[in-house]
Amino acid sequence: MHWIDPDSLPAVTGILERFVLNPHGEVDGFVMRAGDNDVLVHTPPHMEAELTRQIKAGEKVGVHAVKPRGADLLAAIAVTGANGRQIVDHGPDEEREHPTHEHQKMDAAGTVRLSLFGPKGELRGALLTDGTVVRIGPKEATGIAGLLAPNATLAVRGDGIDTRFGRVIHAREAGASPKTLKPLKHVKPETKHADGHKHGPKHKHGPKHGPKHDHAHA
Template sequence: MHWIDPDSLPEVKGRLERFVLNPHGEIDGFVMASENEVPTLVHTPPHMEPELIRHLKPGDLIAIRGVRPRAAHLLAAVAVIAQDATKIVDHGPDHDREHPKIEKRKMSAAGTVRLSLFGPKSELRGALLHDGMVIRVGPKGAKEVAKLLAPGATVAVSGEGVETKHGRAVHAREIGSAIDALRPIKEAKPKPKPEPMAKHEHRHKHDQEANA
């Protein structure tokens, strides 16, 4: 969202309740509470994490300038204004940035879904349980198990998880309504990378284009 001028967007205020982790243990959003409203999921790209944890902490009164997708109760943040008025703006990804090296371990979770978790374009990506555990599911798998990721649903999962001082997250490989009723989650198969064109084929194609 770095191409959008944040000052052109309406400001939404609330209290930062908790950060939300992705499967790599990075912060990619948070829950913002406001009076008399359902808590709002705010999506932030992982490259904003250093600034967010430097200027924000749970309990702070903050403001968001962001966009709302049509299909989810979500704000995709373009800028976050901290309690001390510091403005944290999404200037785009750092392409040299690497995922943090956090040890992953086998992890399971069970409980009641508090909020569904979405990507910035409202794609379902998991759930936040009432105990604070984050469940992450791949985009194809999430569609198949959407009912188990809806608010109020009872869900259980097992997979690989991470834990940091900001919370816990498990990338679910199995899911069900109870730990003793788990089934594998179908994940999208990665697309094969195109084979590099041989030098003589590339030269032949270039000559054909030049003579066309």
């Protein structure tokens, strides 16, 4: 159960356009149109069944949510459908497991419509204009943030799933075009220390002194 009372948060309303999928093929959010803006809403996967039963594309929805810093995202605490039914994040079922989907090799190329983020604002992929959801681990996404920005051209190859809500690709390779695909790599973020300087990952150094030698004694 989420510790925040949803009624303590203002509601953002819009028209539900489409659901967004995670790499397991589960619904973990949606895109809604609020005025002239596209709004990305994150919802935990354990809310999938009730969300998809209570809200439909083209209907008005209300979202009580928090907004992470530095990310165009609303992390939902509760969602209200057109029928007035409120779906609240009560936490996952202890026995819940990921659904079983058939994965297949899949690729895609196109223009990024929206960057996709995790609930804490971590970059995790992109939504293409053709509706394809591209998912990338947050450590790998850091290294190709420019390719995941709105209006960027993006090509990916990886493991994909087709679902009734669209397709999702867990990317293993990415580039600006199919001809420039490269394997995705983890990128360790820089950290700022008290002196204000950025420092990269720590490196292991050899011993300060040379190896010890055995000496013969008389």
